[in-house]
Amino acid sequence: MNFALPFVNQTFGGNDMKRRLTLIAVLASLAGCTFNVKPIYDSKEKAKAEATVVQFHSLYNERKFDEIYERLDKQATQSREQFMAATSDIASHWGKLQTTRLDEAKVFYTSPIQVKMIYNSTFEKGNAQEWFTWNIYREEVRLFEYNLTAGWDK
Numbered sequence: 001m002n003f004a005l006p007f008v009n010q011t012f013g014g015n016d017m018k019r020r021l022t023l024i025a026v027l028a029s030l031a032g033c034t035f036n037v038k039p040i041y042d043s044k045e046k047a048k049a050e051a052t053v054v055q056f057h058s059l060y061n062e063r064k065f066d067e068i069y070e071r072l073d074k075q076a077t078q079s080r081e082q083f084m085a086a087t088s089d090i091a092s093h094w095g096k097l098q099t100t101r102l103d104e105a106k107v108f109y110t111s112p113i114q115v116k117m118i119y120n121s122t123f124e125k126g127n128a129q130e131w132f133t134w135n136i137y138r139e140e141v142r143l144f145e146y147n148l149t150a151g152w153d154k
Contacts, residue, residue, distance in 0.1 A: 045107045049115035049134045052141040053100075056132075060087070061096045073135045073142035090148055095124025103129070103152075112137050114144070120152045127152055 052071075059068050065087040069080055078086070100121040108114040113136040121130050129152055133145035 042107045045113055045115055045136055046105050048136060048139070048141050049105065049117060049132070050102065052134060052143075053102075053117065053119065053132060056143065057097050057100065060091070063091060065091075068143070071143050073144045075135065076144055094126065094128060094148070098122045098124060100130070126150065129153060 056068060056071075059065075065084055068087065069083050072078070072083070100119045103118045103120050105115060105117045108116065115132075115134045115136060117132045117134070119130040119132070121128055127150075129149050131145070131147040131149070132143070135142045135144045
């Protein structure tokens, strides 16, 4: 038995073949280009996270650590007691937040969407960098990770 595939014996005319090769060359060259295009949602996701940082700082300065804990993501592994002890230690060591400036923010399109942010912050007792990781579930923003380190790297 012979099986013939219809396209194997197909012949192409000279112009048709040139057009196909030109199209393939154009597509290959475009595929090799790198574009620095951010998804259109980057600014929306960053804005959600930035608004939540403002709320976080307000609650921190008011020492409403319970309310901050309630905004933790379910994936965070700290117990309430660990979280309360850590935030109390931070507040005792650094004092109230005086000023803060966003240094860097990046959006990661994972499930859930994550926004990682670095803030250069001035507290009553010194300068520190705050590192936030927020998990975003549509309109809900949850704190996944928070770290505070002395000084500013940049």
